[in-house]
Amino acid sequence: MDKSVFITGGTSGIGAAMAKLYSSKGYRVAVCGRNQKKFESNFKDTSIDFYQVEVTDLMALKDAIKDFSKNGLDIVIASAGIGYKSKSSIPNYDECRNIFDINVQGVINTFEACTHIFKENGGGKVAAISSIAAFNGLPGAPAYCASKAAVRTYCESMSISLKKYNISVTCICPGFIKTPLTSTNKHPMPFLQDVDTSAQRFVQAIDKNKSLYIFPFLFGSIVNLLGKLPRKMFVFIISRSKMNYTRSYDQ
Template identity: 35%
Template sequence: MPAPLVFITGASSGLGQALAARYHRAGWRLALVARRESEMKNWADAQGISADSYEIYSADVSVIDSIAAAGQACLQRQGVPDVVIANAGISVGVDTAVRADIDVFARVLATNTVGMAATFQPFIAPMVQRGSGRFVGIGSVAGIRGLPGHGAYCASKAAAISYCESLRGELRGTGVGVSTICPGYIDTPLTRQNRYRMPFLMRPEDFAERAFAAERAGVSYGVIPWQMGVVAKLLRLLPNGLFDRLLAGRPRKHRQAEPPAP
C-alpha cells in the first residue's frame, strides 16, 4: 500500500510549509500547491524530502481553472488524496470608500472563499466513490466577528467557515469528512505586517502540530490555539454597542496601497 497522500495549497510559505513538514514527518506523501514553484522545490530539497515522496503543482487558487487543473494533475500523477487542505489565503486591509479597494475585496474573496471550493471540487467525486477522505478548510478567528478595516478578510473567512459547514452536511454518510480549522494569530509573513497586538501568537510549527492532531481526530471545527477560541466566543456574545466601543481606535490592517508596518 502506498503512503497516504495530502494535497496542500499555499505550500510555498508559512502555514502551508509547516503543515507539509508535519505530514511528511508522519510518513505521508505530499502534493504541494502554490504559485511559486521554485520556492516549493527549494524548500523540499532543504528539508531532505525524497523526490519520490512529493509532487509540485503550480497554480493560483484565485483562478478556478488553474487550481482545478492542479487537482486533475494530482489525480493523474499521485492518485486520490486522503486529505485535501485548502490553506492558501491572503489578508489585506480595505476601505470600502476607495474604488480600487473593491477590486482588492474581490481578489480576497476569490482566493480565500471561492478558491477553497475550487480546491476541493476535483476530489469530491473520487473521494465519495472511494468512501473515505477528509477536506480541511483553513478559516480564521477573524471570520467570527467583523473587525474595522478587515472587511474583505473577515467576510472571506466567515464565508469559508459557513461553506465548510455546508459541505460537511452535504457529505454526511459518504465516509468523507470535513474539518474547519480556525487559526488565531500565527507568526507568518502575513501577520508580521500587522500594526496591532496579537495575543497568543503561535509559531507555524506549533499550529501545524495541533492542526495535524485535530484532522487525524476527525474534528469538525476547531480554533487553534484554544485561548483564541474563548476570546472569539466572548466577542461574539458582546452586544454590538459594546463591541463597537471596544474596537474604536484600533489600528487597522494595512491596505494594498499603503506600505506595510516596519
C-alpha cells in the same frame, strides 16, 4: 500503501509547515501555489511534489488534484489565502475583491476538485483554513473577516451534507501565527503562535475529524465571547481595543 495529502497554498507558512509534518509522518505529499521559487527555497531536498496552480483557476486545480490522486488521495487541505497589505479605514477595493476571489472562490474550487474523487473512493478528508477573524467584523479587515466567515459557514454546511459519503470536513480557525502573512502587520498580535506547533495541532484536528477547530483556545474563547455580545457593545469595545487595526494604518 502510504496515505496521500494535497495542500493548496503550501509554498510557505501554515501550508508548508503542514506539508513538512505530513511528509515526516510518511505521507505522500503535494502542495500547490503560484510561486515555484518560493517552493524551491522552502523545500530543499524533499520528496514533496509541487503543482504551479492558482486556486482561482478551477480547471488547473482540478487537473492537479486529479493527477496527484492517481496514486491515492486521502486528505485535501485548502490553506491558500491572502490578507490585506494595509488595514486602513478605507480599504483598497481591488484588494477586497482579490481577497474574496482567493479566500472564498479558492476554497470552493478546492472542494469541487476533491469531493467527487472522495465520493468515488468511498471517503476522504477535506479541511480549510478559515480564521478567528471569521467570528466578528474587525475594523481594517472587512473583506478578510467576511471571506473567512464565508469559509467557516461553507465548511459547516458541507460537513453535514458530505457525511453520507464518508467525507469529513474540518474548518480550522487560527489566531495569529508567525508566517509571511503576518510578518508585515503593524498592529499588536495577541497570543501569537509558532507555525510548527500550530501545524501539529491542525494535523491532529484533521486526524480526529473535528468539524471546527479554533486555536489557540484562550484567544478563540475571547473572540467567541465578543461575538456573542449585543452588537452595540461589541462595536463599543472593538472601536477602542487593540483589535481596531486601522489605528496603526491611517495617516
